[in-house]
Amino acid sequence: MGRGTVTKPLKVALLGAGVVGSQVARIIVDQGGTLESRIGRRLELVGVGVRNLDVPRPGIDPELLTDDLDGLVSRGDLDVVIELIGGIEPARGLVLKAIGHGASIVTANKAMLADDLGALSAAARDNGVDLYYEAAVAGAIPIIRPLRESLVGDEITEVMGIVNGTTNFILDKMVTDGVSFADALAEAQELGYAEADPTADVEGHDAAAKAAILAGLAFHTEVRGSEVFSEGITEVTPGDIAAAEQMGCTIKLVAIAKLTDDDRIIVKVHPAMVANKHPLASVSGAYNAIFVNSREAGELMFLGAGAGGNPTASAVMGDVVTVARNRARGTAGHFSPAYTRRQVAPIGESSAQFYVSFDVVDRPGILAKCAAVFGKHNVSLRVVQQSYLDDTRADGFPARLGIMTHQTLESQLAQVIDELEDADFVGSGVRVMRVEGF
Amino acid sequence: MGRGTVTKPLKVALLGAGVVGSQVARIIVDQGGTLESRIGRRLELVGVGVRNLDVPRPGIDPELLTDDLDGLVSRGDLDVVIELIGGIEPARGLVLKAIGHGASIVTANKAMLADDLGALSAAARDNGVDLYYEAAVAGAIPIIRPLRESLVGDEITEVMGIVNGTTNFILDKMVTDGVSFADALAEAQELGYAEADPTADVEGHDAAAKAAILAGLAFHTEVRGSEVFSEGITEVTPGDIAAAEQMGCTIKLVAIAKLTDDDRIIVKVHPAMVANKHPLASVSGAYNAIFVNSREAGELMFLGAGAGGNPTASAVMGDVVTVARNRARGTAGHFSPAYTRRQVAPIGESSAQFYVSFDVVDRPGILAKCAAVFGKHNVSLRVVQQSYLDDTRADGFPARLGIMTHQTLESQLAQVIDELEDADFVGSGVRVMRVEGF
Structure with missing residues (x-):
């Protein structure tokens, strides 16, 4: 795989060059040699689709930038499309178009996946391409592969986690500084941990989308974000925080997916008083943690950085190498057929x-x-x-x-x-x- | 994939029917329908190789038992061979023979892998079959796949873990009961947590084999167990335990693999005073935990049951489903070419x-x-x-x-x-x- 190799490079297009995308572009370019030895083929970044060409993109070759995302994914010669623009549309349309043109997909877009993972998976399968999304849940923490593959010979009974760093930061602040939700949110916004419109985070919608993805993988069924019971942290008061302390607990926004006795599933996101002796209680700041309970393996825990450009880029690049390896071998990876039709219980x-x-x-x-x-x-x-x-x-x-x-x-x-x-x-x-x- | 399907089943042979093997056999038989829907093909257990036919094997069809392991792996029609007999020989010879006959391999045999993973990987690659070994390190904890795939687009700088439950149990006992190493070992043996000959565990050889596997995967190079610096816990005294407590630490047997500044690697196993504020300090009993540090993802932690029949069987079955899916699609999975030649530093x-x-x-x-x-x-x-x-x-x-x-x-x-x-x-x-x- 050294300099003498004349195999064609694998063509990669990147959609979105924000906090994560810019890191992904940097790694593809700076680590080209290393990635080549891991894949067996060189990766060639052939285009970076952005909304606004006027924003400076340091570190990205200006020649690669385009605001014609539709044209980029329709080139017809792409091996991998990395979708990092987020939101349901136009992301979904672009991804489906890229799949139709034979490209494998790596995405971190939990909103799109939670909206209709089933249709996207089916399109990937029908076109013989890969759809990987390790970065969509819990940033750098490898949780998708363990659910899709490592635990696929076992029966998962429950997944519980802290999967939203913004709310974790806000609740931390309320505990340590004794401030109200509004004050903690304002501080989070000042520090860039919360967006100007914090609704998706503080109302639990972001966590609900991740819970839907985790539940679908854990229980081999389709779960949409809209089916997830979701209660945010906006109503949590300093009085609740104090009461939790008195009970030996810490309030966390938890995402829970579990199997019921009658083979339905419960998927919910809500603030909970978590016993301080439970490891989730001490997961602070921008960290995410996920517990998995299964029949044979018992309890497993995964902990790591839940967001941020570099950790998320790490997860994206793991997927890029995986789908590129598949591409190099002329195959496509594992589909996770949602072969059961488990109901979400009210x-x-x-x-x-x-x-x-x-x-x-x-x-x-x-x-x-x-x-x-x-x-x-x-x-x-x-x-x-x-x-x-x-x-x-x-x-x-x-x-x-x-x-x-x-x-x-x-x-x-x-x-x-x-x-x-x-x-x-x-x-x-x-x-x-x-x-x-x- | 329902009852109407007439595709041929995938033929599976099991070598070893001990604590883990018996659970694997049970899952293959009891969960046949579930596994079929996850793989797309039925698994057929066609033989179970054991050393002694006179030992009763409840739950395993006596017709399947054979003490001709050589004959079993040479049938020529096997899709998957699950090797759970442990030790280097005859396991290695049987695995190589099975690979030569075109079977994919799932193994939990850390001693064999640490002795020469390179040759086994090469044999698998040359024969177009899979070699999976999630269960070889840290029982049910998914750590091999994250290293092989999730983090493969990142640069790992350090792996540190508690990967031997027996020594963890003994050190726990020394802390909580204030007893000597010898007394704690005797209790561990009575309870079945330590073997009659505890050398491999208490001298750190078991952990060293796992450290070699982890280091090889993390740093894309070949590392043999014999290259790992290893110091066991036999010399740890109650005085050391007390001194550790005074320093706000707990003594743990740790396995460490890290990259040096000059691109060599350090791989070592030894008892260490671990700061109580570090999550590894509170990993107790039969639990294993592994920390991974990488350039982009930062710090990740994986925690779970490190041994035992059911947890290990969970990891084995995850691999079985993965290689069976590959088989069903006529492909073989990812090789992790040890493409660097990093030296182990003294x-x-x-x-x-x-x-x-x-x-x-x-x-x-x-x-x-x-x-x-x-x-x-x-x-x-x-x-x-x-x-x-x-x-x-x-x-x-x-x-x-x-x-x-x-x-x-x-x-x-x-x-x-x-x-x-x-x-x-x-x-x-x-x-x-x-x-x-x-």
């Missing part, structure tokens, strides 16, 4: 532990009355804490109850909450948070 | 931090004398602790010095130790341990 049929806190009047027998509400709906209690807030409070609800339940159905807990909110002995503002790791 | 040229403790006479100026010995050999000090042992001691060395160095060359530290051991103001029994995680 959130009400999901079980969880909950922490419920509310203020009550200070009268004999109140604790019994509250406990009876839980009991009536078959929700059993694990920990009950009562504290006295302030006897000068004028609202008439000076005592606070903090109750951690055992595993219970979401729908049953909802009935408990409804009844508590209607009870005259309970003050307004019942707080509910799911609990993990006990 | 241990003396390796750098580490050290903790050195020794007893000294109680005279003015002794600390300065000791410090001068370190300074003379360019070893700079990070932490110095002096304690008074017992003024009634008759040996004349009542003060103990515990010194943690900065990063220093092994060869320089060795000179310091030689000089300390010769000094009349230092008592016998200078203790040295490497330090990681600061």
